[in-house]
Amino acid sequence: xxxxxxxxxxxxxxxxxxxxxxxxxxxxxxxxxxxxxxxxxxxxxxxxxxxxxxxxxxxxxxxxxxxxxxxxxxxxxxxxxxxxxxxxxxxxxxxxxxxxxxxxxxxxxxxxxxxxxxxxxxxxxxxxxxxxxxxxxxxxxxxxxxxxxxxxxxxxxxxxxxxxxxxxxxxxxxxxxxxxxxxxxxxxxxxxxxxxxxxxxxxxxxxxxxxxxxxxxxxxxxxxxxxxxxxxxxxxxxxxxxxxxxxxxxxxxxxxxxxxxxxxxxxxxxxxxxxxxxxxxxxxxxxxxxxxxxxxxxxxxxxxxxxxxxxxxxxxxxxxxxxxxxxxxxxxxxxxxxxxxxxxxxxxxxxxxxxxxxxxxxxxxxxxxxxxxxxxxxxxxxxxxxxxxxxxxxxxxxxxxxxxxxx
Numbered sequence: 001x002x003x004x005x006x007x008x009x010x011x012x013x014x015x016x017x018x019x020x021x022x023x024x025x026x027x028x029x030x031x032x033x034x035x036x037x038x039x040x041x042x043x044x045x046x047x048x049x050x051x052x053x054x055x056x057x058x059x060x061x062x063x064x065x066x067x068x069x070x071x072x073x074x075x076x077x078x079x080x081x082x083x084x085x086x087x088x089x090x091x092x093x094x095x096x097x098x099x100x101x102x103x104x105x106x107x108x109x110x111x112x113x114x115x116x117x118x119x120x121x122x123x124x125x126x127x128x129x130x131x132x133x134x135x136x137x138x139x140x141x142x143x144x145x146x147x148x149x150x151x152x153x154x155x156x157x158x159x160x161x162x163x164x165x166x167x168x169x170x171x172x173x174x175x176x177x178x179x180x181x182x183x184x185x186x187x188x189x190x191x192x193x194x195x196x197x198x199x200x201x202x203x204x205x206x207x208x209x210x211x212x213x214x215x216x217x218x219x220x221x222x223x224x225x226x227x228x229x230x231x232x233x234x235x236x237x238x239x240x241x242x243x244x245x246x247x248x249x250x251x252x253x254x255x256x257x258x259x260x261x262x263x264x265x266x267x268x269x270x271x272x273x274x275x276x277x278x279x280x281x282x283x284x285x286x287x288x289x290x291x292x293x294x295x296x297x298x299x300x301x302x303x304x305x306x307x308x309x310x311x312x313x314x315x316x317x318x319x320x321x322x323x324x325x326x327x328x329x330x331x332x333x334x335x336x337x338x339x340x341x342x343x344x345x346x347x348x349x350x351x352x353x354x355x356x357x358x359x360x361x362x363x364x365x366x367x368x369x370x371x372x373x374x375x376x377x378x379x380x381x382x383x384x385x386x387x388x389x390x391x392x393x394x395x396x397x398x399x400x401x402x403x404x405x406x407x
Contacts, residue, residue: 096293
């Protein structure tokens with residue numbers, strides 16, 4: 001996200017108009033991240049404070065916190081990580097009554113916090129020394145979360161944009177830029193953590209069950225296929241684009257997502273009730289009764305993992321068909337993703353703990369020069385053509401690692 005690009009949405013927030021992040025009728029932004037406390041930030045995001053931290057300045061007196069050698073227009077102000085629910089979960093949120101919708105929202109919000117916390121532990125570092133070769137621990141991230149309810153096509157799509165400022169407070173008590181490549185490397189794994197945590201929250205609150213896991217996510221069992229299709233307008237647009245232009249890779253899907261993007265189809269200040277009424281009318285048009293939501297609910301249960309289950313996963317992943325089935329070495333993030341996909345649907349995301357126990361065969365044994373090179377490569381691969389999504393070179397990164405979120 002380029003310096004000054006916050007004007008794209010913040011200038012209109014004050015006027016109360018719909019924009020990309022702070023949409024009409026959407027919840028106000030909320031300060032997230034452990035380092036917010038270092039700046040005295042908490043609660044609802046004030047536009048002027050967000051402008052300041054994205055510019056690398058104090059949110060209270062506008063004094064410069066970092067000594068950047070770059071011209072303001074060339075400075076990267078921050079990064080957008082998006083945590084997005086599967087379609088069935090978004091439909092449950094959109095069509096359910098107030099109690100069901102609130103339970104889904106709480107599970108989503110808590111899981112976003114878990115995903116961000118994972119990035120803070122494993123990706124929130126500063127760079128020091130010659131050419132930034134020294135990695136230094138920090139107090140965490142300065143981030144603002146913006147929760148949205150709909151896709152650009154107006155379908156139910158519960159997701160949160162987490163804007164991470166390019167600003168960290170290192171243990172040497174200096175503020176500086178984020179070691180961005182490390183944060184990017186952990187983004188996809190954070191998405192897996194989010195999916196596992198959100199699923200566990202829904203199991204404990206609503207007793208839902210989940211089907212097979214794909215790329216860390218799974219759909220709710222019992223949600224009608226025609227209902228999922230009805231509210232998957234963006235997916236249909238992307239698939240049609242791919243069929244017309246060819247390509248099946250993750251990169252071509254990202255480009256198809258960008259090529260088919262449009263302005264959000266939200267009108268005025270849509271309330272939860274008006275959105276729900278509109279979605280229920282669409283259900284009626286395809287012969288689905290709202291009571292279908294009740295059919296996917298069950299008895300709430302506590303999804304906890306015991307030591308034996310953790311050990312079973314560890315043995316599987318270290319076996320012939322585990323993490324080294326196709327590669328000879330792996331990193332912690334590879335292990336965490338694998339654990340998250342193998343959790344009995346759904347358990348609490350203890351994957352990081354299990355991943356740590358797998359550490360004897362991590363890539364950490366490689367030479368420092370090789371590690372630094374791999375980080376640079378990963379960061380380069382993570383930067384997509386998303387600059388075209390919104391003006392001012394806003395770089396977006398989907399924390400789920402697939403097509404940038406349909407929001």
